[in-house]
Structure formats: C-alpha cells, structure tokens
Amino acid sequence: MDTHLCDELLEEIFRRLPPPSSAAVSLVSKRWRRLLHSSTTSLSLNFPPPYNPTTITSLSTFLSHHPYLSSISLSGGGDPLLLAVADSCPNLRQLRHPSDPVSPFALYTLSASCVHLSSISVSLSRPLSFHWLPSFGSLKSLSLSFTGTSTEADNLEIEENRDAFDLELDLESLSLRGILAGDSGLSCLWRNCKNVKKLQLKSCESVGDSASFSNFLKFLNGIQELELRTCRSIVDSVLLKLAADCISLQSLLVYDGGSKEGLLRFINQSKCSLKKLDLRLPLDLDNSHLIALSENPNFKNLKTLRLESCCLVSGEGLKAVARAIGDAVEELALINCDVVEREAGLLAALGQELGKLRRLDLSHNEMMADKDLVSMVVSCDGLEEVRLRGCGRLSDAAVVAMVRSCRNLGGVDVSCCGGIGGEGVEALVVEAAAALRRVAVEESKVTGLAKMVAPKKCIHFVSSSIGFSSNFL
Incomplete structure (x- = not known):
C-alpha cells in the first residue's frame, strides 16, 4: 500500500493526524519519517539546562529536517536556541520564546533570516531597548515580557537613545507584561504603534515614565480590544481616558485589580459601543455597576457579558442588565458567582430575557x-x-x-x-x-x-x- 500512495497524499494525511500519532508514523519507514517532517508546520519544544554546543547543533539539525515549519514554541535556552531557529527556519511565521530573555543582537539576527515573521512572543531584560523592532517588516503581533530590575543608570542610557527611530510600525496586536514605574524607552514604543487594535497589559504597575504615559494616552484612542490583568495601579487612569476620548473600544477585560469608583465612572461616561465585557473583580464589582451598565444606551448592543468570582453581585443587577440588553446578548458567563446558588429562580428569570x-x-x-x-x-x-x-x-x-x-x-x-x-x-x-x-x-x-x-x-x-x-x- 505504501508504494501506491504518492508523497503529496501522504503529507496531506499526516497533516490531519492528531499529534500523538506522529511518533508512530515516524517509525514506519525512512520515507514516512521524511514526509512527516516535511508536512510538519508547527512544533513545541522544551529545552531544560544545561545548554551546550552539542544541544544547539542537534536542534539546528533537527529543525533543518522541517523545511516548511511556520510556527515554533520554545521553552528555555535564551539566545543560543533563538539563533539556531534563525539559522534553520527561513519560512517561520510565528515564534514563541517567552521564558529566557533574549538579546537585541539575537533579534536582529532573527529578523534578517526569518523575513516572514508576523507574530513574536519573547522576554527582554532591562534596560529596555526597541531599536530592533523596525527590522521586522512583516510583524503584526508582538508579545513582550520584561525581566530584571530597573536602575537609574539603565534609564539614563535608554533615555538618551529612545528617539533613535521614529517609524510607524504596522502592529495590530501588542501584549506587554511587567512594566515598572519609570521604565524608560516605552515612549518610543507607544509613539510608533498607533495602528494597534488589541492591547494586553499584564502585571504592570505603570506604562513607563512621564513621557511614556503621555504618548500612551494618545495611543489609546484607536484601541478596539483592551485587556488589563493584575494592573490595579493603572486601571483607573486607563479607564477614565477610555471613557473620555475612545469611541472605538469594542472589547474590555479587567481581571484581578481595579476600583469601584473608576469602573463606575467608566460605565457611566463611556461613549464606546462595547460588544464584550469580561470582568473578574471579586471585591470591586457590585450591583451599582450592573445597573449603570443597563442604563447606558451605548451598551445596548453588548453581545458578551462574562463575570467571574464576582461575589458582591446580586440578582437585582443581573436582571436589570438582562431586561435592558437581553435582545443583544449572545454569550453569558457566570463563573464561580455564588449568586447563581444563592438566589433561587435567578437563572429562570435570566433565561426568559435572553432569547438570543x-x-x-x-x-x-x-x-x-x-x-x-x-x-x-x-x-x-x-x-x-x-x-x-x-x-x-x-x-x-x-x-x-x-x-x-x-x-x-x-x-x-x-x-x-x-x-x-x-x-x-x-x-x-x-x-x-x-x-x-x-x-x-x-x-x-x-x-x-x-x-x-x-x-x-x-x-x-x-x-x-x-x-x-x-x-x-
């Protein structure tokens, strides 16, 4: 049977197999192993220390057998593994290497070898530098995690060079984790990412220094999707800016950090036509927010409402929302919300209002x-x-x-x-x-x-x- 199937047909079959079957396929014959490698477009690899030249050479050899690899996820290894990928994967479109920090040099090398990269997720050490970003001409999605401590000397060094490039990037999605107060260099990033539609901030206590914050506020005007996870110190200022000026926002997620007053002002004053609202605020969300949501005509087209661990919410607020926007809601999540168990008949009442x-x-x-x-x-x-x-x-x-x-x-x-x-x-x-x-x-x-x-x-x-x-x- 093997001789009757052409290479192209076998490759298509291999692409449709579930991942656990790959190991068995590679043992059938040398031909099947070669065709399995050539049909593989995505890999996830974990490299525990120590990292030595033999490991890197083995990785390069292994990757060279996968000529059509377009997506790879690496755990561990830092620069050596990233350079091995740059040397062996010219067709790469997506790269995830979020664990060990990588250097600007490795990123420059990657940009020269993998010119089709459209999505990157990496970790950077302080001091922060983004001079390598313009070299990725096809980049649409960028995810960065910042590690290490920030010193005054580092900030001065970056301060002198933060305006070194002024080129509007074509990013559509930007995710940043671990921004510290006073992180310099971010002003350059905000200023050159005006086309971003989706922004994620995770475990951030700031958006940078004062110049960065000024540019960040201007940057928010065109955002369509915003996620704030564990960013209590900046939630209020961001939400108030959104309420005042942003009419493009369609999706908002706030997890594990906010304030009752800031969130209430956003809901009352917001001019955006929100389509999705996702909140995990155990002690910062109550009925006043839900009633305000039901009374703001700009939220009448809300399609998705997700609440998790919101223990201060009662049936009164949920019913008010259901009555006001029930004809629009297509997705409802009440995850670990004890009001579901606490108030008998609540789900029946909600069901009668949520016909769609x-x-x-x-x-x-x-x-x-x-x-x-x-x-x-x-x-x-x-x-x-x-x-x-x-x-x-x-x-x-x-x-x-x-x-x-x-x-x-x-x-x-x-x-x-x-x-x-x-x-x-x-x-x-x-x-x-x-x-x-x-x-x-x-x-x-x-x-x-x-x-x-x-x-x-x-x-x-x-x-x-x-x-x-x-x-x-």
Missing part, C-alpha cells in the same frame, strides 16, 4: 441545582455551547433535560461534575441532535455505547483537563 443566547458558561458553581439549570435552558433553546465544568451537584437528569431542549448544541463541557456519570454522558451522545461535535468529560465516564455511537455522529471527546476553546465550532 448562544453560549452559556456556568462553570464552578458547585452547588447549582438541576432545577435551576433546566429552568434556564428550557427558555434558551437556541444554545450552541454550554459549559458546566466543576458543577458538582448536577446530575444525569439535568444533562438529559438540556440535550432534549437544546437541539442546536455543538459543544458541551461536563468535566469535573461529580454528579454526572456514564449514564448522563451516554444520553448526551445518543440523544444529541446532529449539531453536537465535542464533549469535554473524563474518559472514565465514556461508556462502551457512547464510544460506539460517537464516531457515527462525528462527536469527539475532549480531555477533561483541556476542555475546549470558545471558537471550537
């Missing part, structure tokens, strides 16, 4: 009862995705009722639900409509009948440790 709901995430509400879930899904019969991970009190009966009511279900996550067993998973698979494609659940709960029926209906079981992403359909 397509995605529902009620994960980690451990005490949520069957009747509460069923009362909601009966009203939201257009649901396409339901996540119930960690809802330990739910039983098989809830699963059966859900699958019978929601005939458009494409994905269900019932992992880590102690009350749901093999019978529930079996009923989910057997009684599901044709739309169902993925079920996240423990392998031990998949019965023999479920395993037999699933392939016939094109249903795939996903590891309970992985779950599935929101764009799995």
Whole structure:
C-alpha cells in the first residue's frame, strides 16, 4: 500500500493526524519519517539546562529536517536556541520564546533570516531597548515580557537613545507584561504603534515614565480590544481616558485589580459601543455597576457579558442588565458567582430575557441545582455551547433535560461534575441532535455505547483537563 500512495497524499494525511500519532508514523519507514517532517508546520519544544554546543547543533539539525515549519514554541535556552531557529527556519511565521530573555543582537539576527515573521512572543531584560523592532517588516503581533530590575543608570542610557527611530510600525496586536514605574524607552514604543487594535497589559504597575504615559494616552484612542490583568495601579487612569476620548473600544477585560469608583465612572461616561465585557473583580464589582451598565444606551448592543468570582453581585443587577440588553446578548458567563446558588429562580428569570443566547458558561458553581439549570435552558433553546465544568451537584437528569431542549448544541463541557456519570454522558451522545461535535468529560465516564455511537455522529471527546476553546465550532 505504501508504494501506491504518492508523497503529496501522504503529507496531506499526516497533516490531519492528531499529534500523538506522529511518533508512530515516524517509525514506519525512512520515507514516512521524511514526509512527516516535511508536512510538519508547527512544533513545541522544551529545552531544560544545561545548554551546550552539542544541544544547539542537534536542534539546528533537527529543525533543518522541517523545511516548511511556520510556527515554533520554545521553552528555555535564551539566545543560543533563538539563533539556531534563525539559522534553520527561513519560512517561520510565528515564534514563541517567552521564558529566557533574549538579546537585541539575537533579534536582529532573527529578523534578517526569518523575513516572514508576523507574530513574536519573547522576554527582554532591562534596560529596555526597541531599536530592533523596525527590522521586522512583516510583524503584526508582538508579545513582550520584561525581566530584571530597573536602575537609574539603565534609564539614563535608554533615555538618551529612545528617539533613535521614529517609524510607524504596522502592529495590530501588542501584549506587554511587567512594566515598572519609570521604565524608560516605552515612549518610543507607544509613539510608533498607533495602528494597534488589541492591547494586553499584564502585571504592570505603570506604562513607563512621564513621557511614556503621555504618548500612551494618545495611543489609546484607536484601541478596539483592551485587556488589563493584575494592573490595579493603572486601571483607573486607563479607564477614565477610555471613557473620555475612545469611541472605538469594542472589547474590555479587567481581571484581578481595579476600583469601584473608576469602573463606575467608566460605565457611566463611556461613549464606546462595547460588544464584550469580561470582568473578574471579586471585591470591586457590585450591583451599582450592573445597573449603570443597563442604563447606558451605548451598551445596548453588548453581545458578551462574562463575570467571574464576582461575589458582591446580586440578582437585582443581573436582571436589570438582562431586561435592558437581553435582545443583544449572545454569550453569558457566570463563573464561580455564588449568586447563581444563592438566589433561587435567578437563572429562570435570566433565561426568559435572553432569547438570543448562544453560549452559556456556568462553570464552578458547585452547588447549582438541576432545577435551576433546566429552568434556564428550557427558555434558551437556541444554545450552541454550554459549559458546566466543576458543577458538582448536577446530575444525569439535568444533562438529559438540556440535550432534549437544546437541539442546536455543538459543544458541551461536563468535566469535573461529580454528579454526572456514564449514564448522563451516554444520553448526551445518543440523544444529541446532529449539531453536537465535542464533549469535554473524563474518559472514565465514556461508556462502551457512547464510544460506539460517537464516531457515527462525528462527536469527539475532549480531555477533561483541556476542555475546549470558545471558537471550537
């Protein structure tokens, strides 16, 4: 059979195989191993220390056998591994090397060898320098983590050179982690990234020195997506700037750090037509924010509302939002929000207002009862995705009722639900409509009948440790 299949057909077959099968394929024959390498476009490699010349040579040789590699993720190694990639992967489009810091020299070398790179994720040591950025002409997405301490001498050195280039970069997505107060050089970055539509700030106590902050505020005007994770010291100033001047913002995420007053002023004064709001603010979000959200006409087209661990929210605020914008909301997440368990009848009331709901995430509400879930899904019969991970009190009966009511279900996550067993998973698979494609659940709960029926209906079981992403359909 091997001799009857041409190289191109085998390569296409190998591309469609799940990753665990790759090791077995490479053992069949030298031809299959060669074709497997030539069909591989993505690799993830972990290199623990020590790093010696033999390791680097071996990596270069290994990579040279993958001529069409377009995406690679490296863990460890710093400059030596990055230089090996630059030497062996001319067709690279995406690079992730976020662990060990790399030098400007290595990045310059990478830019000269991998001219098609469009996405880079690396770590930089202080003092910060961005002179290498203009050399990546195809770059669209950049993710940087900053390490080390900042000294006055470092800042003076960068201060003298921060205006060395003034070239508007064509970045569309920018992610920065670990900015410290007084970090110089960032002004140059903000000034030359005016086209960025998606900005992520993680564990940042500042956006740089005073000049950087001034440029940053101007930079915000055209942002469409903003994520602030563990950035308590800058959240208020950023939100107030957005409320005053930004009308382009469509998606806002704030996790683990904010203030009640700053968030309330943003919601009351915002002029943007927000489509997605994602908040994890256990002690900084309450009903006043939700009621303000329901009263601002600029939020009438909100399609996604995600709340996680928001313990000060009550049914009053959620019902006000549902009444005001229920016709627009397509995705609702109430993750680990004890209001779901605390107020009986809340989910039923929300279900009656959210007629266009397509995605529902009620994960980690451990005490949520069957009747509460069923009362909601009966009203939201257009649901396409339901996540119930960690809802330990739910039983098989809830699963059966859900699958019978929601005939458009494409994905269900019932992992880590102690009350749901093999019978529930079996009923989910057997009684599901044709739309169902993925079920996240423990392998031990998949019965023999479920395993037999699933392939016939094109249903795939996903590891309970992985779950599935929101764009799995």
